[in-house]
Amino acid sequence: MTNETTAKLPIAPLLTLAAATFMSITIEMLPTGLMHLMAPDLQVTESQIGLLMSVFAFAVVVTSTPLMMLLRHVPKRILLVSVLTLFAVSTILTAVAPTYTLVLLSRILNGIAHGVFWASVTSYTGTLVRPEQLTKAVSITGGGGGLAFVLGVPLGTALGQLLDWRATFVVLAVICLAVAVLLWFVLPKGVGDGPAPATAAVELPSPQAIGDVQAMTNSIPVQRRPQKSMGLVVALCVLVLVMMTGHYSFYSYISPYLLGPVGVSELWLPIVLFAYGVAAAIATALTGTLFTGRMSTGFYVAFALFLLGGGSLALLAGFPILAGLGIILWGFGMGFLPTLLQSRLLAVAPSKHRDLASAIYTSSFNFGIGAGALVGAVVLDQFGMGALGVTFLALTVVGILINLAVDLRSVRKSRSGTV
Known part of the structure; x- marks a missing residue:
């Protein structure tokens, strides 16, 4: 067949x-x-x-x-x-x-x-x-x-x-x-x-989210499926907006950052960017295998990689090898995250509102790209190149707190029997 x-x-x-x-x-x-x-x-x-x-x-x-x-x-x-x-x-x-x-x-x-x-x-x-x-x-x-x-x-x-x-x-x-x-x-x-x-538009992965998100969602045991509501969709899209704003506030300026504070030569710049991309691709391919039925765990693994990778770049820029390792860890985190976000959207969006949920999600993702580059521009002009990594880390922490709030709400709903 x-x-x-x-x-x-x-x-x-x-x-x-x-x-x-x-x-x-x-x-x-x-x-x-x-x-x-x-x-x-x-x-x-x-x-x-x-x-x-x-x-x-x-x-x-x-x-x-x-x-x-x-x-x-x-x-x-x-x-x-x-x-x-x-x-x-x-x-x-x-x-x-x-x-x-x-x-x-x-x-x-x-x-x-x-x-x-x-x-x-x-x-x-x-x-x-x-x-x-x-x-x-x-x-x-x-x-x-x-x-x-x-x-x-x-x-x-x-x-x-x-x-x-x-x-x-x-x-x-x-x-x-x-x-x-x-x-x-x-x-x-x-x-x-x-x-x-x-066909729900949500089935289109966002850039980098190349995985069987439907299969990941279907694998969640019925008793553990998140409650379906547009409120949870909005909360997820706020998370998307914050995480993408943080990511692109730093990644949009990654070339001058690598050439400047990290000290990467122009010859090595494409190679470092390629390493980031390979890490993201490997993570994307492994997302379903590693986190099917463990979606919540996947989120916190991705967040940890964001903090470790971004922290290495932001705080250890004077050590090129550690900074290089940091961008690879960041790439793994970014490889995991979009597929996980897409899978959660499938899990929480009411079936009759999937197209609307997808439209909100896509707008949040793209708005985050634009807002991130804009935030990075302001930070770069006002505080210099070194502040980009700190901004990225701060917004990542905000995203983690939002995700914790959503998880706690889902747990309370589950215990109250409203799932």
């Missing part, structure tokens, strides 16, 4: 969609690796380059839902190809923009296209496969985003050092255009033009 299902998967369209998600996340995160090259060329501070991440993420949050409502009758094949083409064109505009203001505007256009693409790709994937194939299909298409953290950002950083940051954006834009053309020829005509099948 498994072999038959696998054989009938539309591999070529799924892999092409995975390539598209790879390009979109790589280009989104590229300023983190090229910040030290972009800032002097544009004659701005590194914190202003970090704000390019903020405007990108805020553009996704503000425009994706209304645009999807406006464009809901456009055939998905045409929509996906169009927005990916717009994404590539706006990336070229970033590369040729002579001023920071124009770069900023091009990144807003980037974010608008990115939001529509990610909002469309899940429902479209659901039209390509049978319901029992959905998890496997989504793991393929969403896997491109996770791979971007492993290979895309480090390779983009290395390319920027070999050429320059503008040439890197052009190269990636050209590849993105090639993927858009490939989508036009590979995606089947007419598929997805009607109403989308009943």
Whole structure:
């Protein structure tokens, strides 16, 4: 049965969609690796380059839902190809923009296209496969985003050092255009033009969350399942917002931090970023194996890795080996966390409100990316590079306290028999 299902998967369209998600996340995160090259060329501070991440993420949050409502009758094949083409064109505009203001505007256009693409790709994937194939299909298409953290950002950083940051954006834009053309020829005509099948948008993993979150949730014993309520969904999304804000307040500026306080050479920078990405990918792949039926334990393991990894970077920057170990531990923590968050969302969201819960979750995740880069910019300008790690640790502690409060509430509800 498994072999038959696998054989009938539309591999070529799924892999092409995975390539598209790879390009979109790589280009989104590229300023983190090229910040030290972009800032002097544009004659701005590194914190202003970090704000390019903020405007990108805020553009996704503000425009994706209304645009999807406006464009809901456009055939998905045409929509996906169009927005990916717009994404590539706006990336070229970033590369040729002579001023920071124009770069900023091009990144807003980037974010608008990115939001529509990610909002469309899940429902479209659901039209390509049978319901029992959905998890496997989504793991393929969403896997491109996770791979971007492993290979895309480090390779983009290395390319920027070999050429320059503008040439890197052009190269990636050209590849993105090639993927858009490939989508036009590979995606089947007419598929997805009607109403989308009943697949909850929550089944799309967030970037880096490439795991069978449904299987993890289904493995929780019935008597231990969290109470389903939108209140718990909101609490979880607050946790997502705080953790992503903390993470991106530091990670958005990781390149200048590694080159500055840690003392990593430019030659080693892509290698260190690659090590972080590999650690995150390994952790993501192991999340289901390690924490199926032990979701709560997984959260505290991830939090501990955040504190140990971030603490090593923040407090031991003068010891490059320990700081390097710290970024690897941080990568493991970030690899575990999104899949765990996604699994908990499936567990606590009422079935009739899953799409709404997913929309809130996705907005929280993206808002956290933008808020994190913004918070990091303010901290960097006001207190210097060394304060970034302290901010990250403080927000991580806040996230742990929120998670403890949610866990305690769930325990009380369980004991009172209301689960």
